[in-house]
Structure formats: C-alpha cells, structure tokens
Amino acid sequence: MNVQLNTAAEKKQAIYQSTLRLIREFGFHGTPMSQIAQEAGVATGTIYHYFASKEELIVELFRYSKERMLNAIFREDERALSYPRRFMTIWMNLVEHYIQHPEVLSFMEQFFSSPYVKTLYSEECVYFQDEMSNFLKQGVDEGHIKPLDINIISAAFVGTVSATAKRHINGRFTFKEEDLKKMVGIIWDGIKN
Incomplete structure (x- = not known):
C-alpha cells in the first residue's frame, strides 16, 4: 500500500482491511503480523502499538x-x-x-x-x-x-x-x-x- 497514513484511525483501518484480506486468503495461522504490516503499509511495531498480540488484533477485528x-x-x-x-x-x-x-x-x-x-x-x-x-x-x-x-x-x-x-x-x-x-x-x- 503506497498511501501515506497520517492518523491513528487511518492506520487502524488499514490494518483491519489488510488483516481481513489476508485471513480470507491464508487463514488465521497463515497470516503473520509482518505480512499484515506490509500489506497495510505500516511498520510491524505500529501494529503492536495498537494491539498487544495477534489474538488481540483478531478479537478487535x-x-x-x-x-x-x-x-x-x-x-x-x-x-x-x-x-x-x-x-x-x-x-x-x-x-x-x-x-x-x-x-x-x-x-x-x-x-x-x-x-x-x-x-x-x-x-x-x-x-x-x-x-x-x-x-x-x-x-x-x-x-x-x-x-x-x-x-x-x-x-x-x-x-x-x-x-x-x-x-x-x-x-x-x-x-x-x-x-x-x-x-x-x-x-x-x-x-x-
């Protein structure tokens, strides 16, 4: 994703949408946080800033x-x-x-x-x-x-x-x-x- 994400809401939205797409294609276990970050156009650390774990991300999603x-x-x-x-x-x-x-x-x-x-x-x-x-x-x-x-x-x-x-x-x-x-x-x- 080549879009500049400025706000926390935009970043979370990008993380959610990327996670949905990847889980549809690869399932829960086949979708690592690093792949979600890459797809969302954010650093992996950014995901962990909003979600303490993959489990928390999935529950919030x-x-x-x-x-x-x-x-x-x-x-x-x-x-x-x-x-x-x-x-x-x-x-x-x-x-x-x-x-x-x-x-x-x-x-x-x-x-x-x-x-x-x-x-x-x-x-x-x-x-x-x-x-x-x-x-x-x-x-x-x-x-x-x-x-x-x-x-x-x-x-x-x-x-x-x-x-x-x-x-x-x-x-x-x-x-x-x-x-x-x-x-x-x-x-x-x-x-x-």
Missing part, C-alpha cells in the same frame, strides 16, 4: 467487523416496518453485506470456528448477545416466531445467509433481489408461528 455488519443490516429507516417485513429485510441486508464484503464472511466463519471465540463468549453464552439475538428473541416473545431455542433460530437465519452469500460469491448462482425474496420467504415460512 471481530468487534470492528461485527459493528459494521450490524450497522449495515439494522438500518434506522427500516425500524418502523412490521416484524415479518423487517425479518426479511434484515436477512437480505446481511446477504448483501456479505456479498459486498466476502472477506468479512470468511473472517466471521473462521472466527466462530476458532479458539478466539472463547475469549469473548463463555460456553453457556449465546454467540450473538447483540441486536440480532434481541431481534430474534423479540420475534419469539411477540409470537411472530415459533417458540424455539434462540440457537436454533440463529442457526437457521445465519446459516442460510452464509450459504446464499457463498453461492453468489463463488459464482455458482447470481442471486437477484427476487431470488433473495424467495429464499427469505422459505426461511420465514419455516420459523413463523
């Missing part, structure tokens, strides 16, 4: 990616929609986010399959103690969704999002908006109360 993802899928102008319509919109927003940012999808899948997840979530904890879990729990509490364990509902929701986005990203099928509406309709029909 998860938080950063999750916050950006939640902002992309829970849009303020869609909060007034009916619950079923909002469910469908959020599902489609997440698919679109992953299609636009395949490195985030790859990172999230690797993160939740890695020991790093234990640094944030205990064994008993639902992985998504966030707006997504709250939204799905709201659907159960209000009677829109079958009274199932939140882990089952989350797996149906997130699993189909990931599979749909990967199929599109890998060029197996180019999903149009109408296709996504049909897909989320199948998911909704399966879990609605």
Whole structure:
C-alpha cells in the first residue's frame, strides 16, 4: 500500500482491511503480523502499538467487523416496518453485506470456528448477545416466531445467509433481489408461528 497514513484511525483501518484480506486468503495461522504490516503499509511495531498480540488484533477485528455488519443490516429507516417485513429485510441486508464484503464472511466463519471465540463468549453464552439475538428473541416473545431455542433460530437465519452469500460469491448462482425474496420467504415460512 503506497498511501501515506497520517492518523491513528487511518492506520487502524488499514490494518483491519489488510488483516481481513489476508485471513480470507491464508487463514488465521497463515497470516503473520509482518505480512499484515506490509500489506497495510505500516511498520510491524505500529501494529503492536495498537494491539498487544495477534489474538488481540483478531478479537478487535471481530468487534470492528461485527459493528459494521450490524450497522449495515439494522438500518434506522427500516425500524418502523412490521416484524415479518423487517425479518426479511434484515436477512437480505446481511446477504448483501456479505456479498459486498466476502472477506468479512470468511473472517466471521473462521472466527466462530476458532479458539478466539472463547475469549469473548463463555460456553453457556449465546454467540450473538447483540441486536440480532434481541431481534430474534423479540420475534419469539411477540409470537411472530415459533417458540424455539434462540440457537436454533440463529442457526437457521445465519446459516442460510452464509450459504446464499457463498453461492453468489463463488459464482455458482447470481442471486437477484427476487431470488433473495424467495429464499427469505422459505426461511420465514419455516420459523413463523
């Protein structure tokens, strides 16, 4: 990267983006800090200035990616929609986010399959103690969704999002908006109360 990075925010952003790209290509273990620094256009010491270890970088990258993802899928102008319509919109927003940012999808899948997840979530904890879990729990509490364990509902929701986005990203099928509406309709029909 030949861009002059001046502020701490710019440097951290470059480190995050470089780490996402490299992890998508080489995985967690195949991405050394020196390679991240080179890709980001910063000194290796600069990374250690912001992150004490690679583990800390990955955990902070998860938080950063999750916050950006939640902002992309829970849009303020869609909060007034009916619950079923909002469910469908959020599902489609997440698919679109992953299609636009395949490195985030790859990172999230690797993160939740890695020991790093234990640094944030205990064994008993639902992985998504966030707006997504709250939204799905709201659907159960209000009677829109079958009274199932939140882990089952989350797996149906997130699993189909990931599979749909990967199929599109890998060029197996180019999903149009109408296709996504049909897909989320199948998911909704399966879990609605």
